[in-house]
Amino acid sequence: ETGVTQTPRHLVMGMTNKKSLKCEQHLGHNAMYWYKQSAKKPLELMFVYSLEERVENNSVPSRFSPECPNSSHLFLHLHTLQPEDSALYLCASSQDAGTITYNEQFFGPGTRLTVL
């Protein structure tokens, strides 16, 4: 596989469930990101990881828990979500984060999450 992959592509869960979203990048990048895209709202940056260290957490509720075990994999663990958390969750990667030159972000196809 090439680029950035995300699994599952679609997920339906109840408010008491625990699930995880997986992202994998095959580009040799050092930075990975989680975004949330709700209907009719801009993409919201949730978390940024650089060299497996979390460098950004945009006031995201604790029911979202990211994990970056290595530079190629990123997880988003979900528990006790609310219906308003239903959205498209996008993963992205870039060569680096925080350098003097711009690093283009490569996005995965996203996971469409529905919370019942």
Add this chain to the structure above:
Amino acid sequence: LAKTTQPISMDSYEGQEVNITCSHNNIATNDYITWYQQFPSQGPRFIIQGYKTKVTNEVASLFIPADRKSSTLSLPRVSLSDTAVYYCLVGDVSNFNKFYFGSGTKLNVKP
């Protein structure tokens, strides 16, 4: 953080040139201007980036006036497959890539 303002939607016909303007009055000295394209049910895709004057690649051109308070993405001879949402982002490339997406412009290309 420089806020961006774009038209919500635009209509065009195949073969026309499309210009989408983005306003960013509070752009900072270190900020770059970047445009992404997003198709339904897909993640955004980088189109072009610039700092000042004009930048051109195989897909689009980006025009930035001297005061940098706005920018215009130009798509030459659009086709139906260019129907997408186009996002203008402004940010400091050294700040952990904190480029924030606005609401974007929904471009609808008609036959």
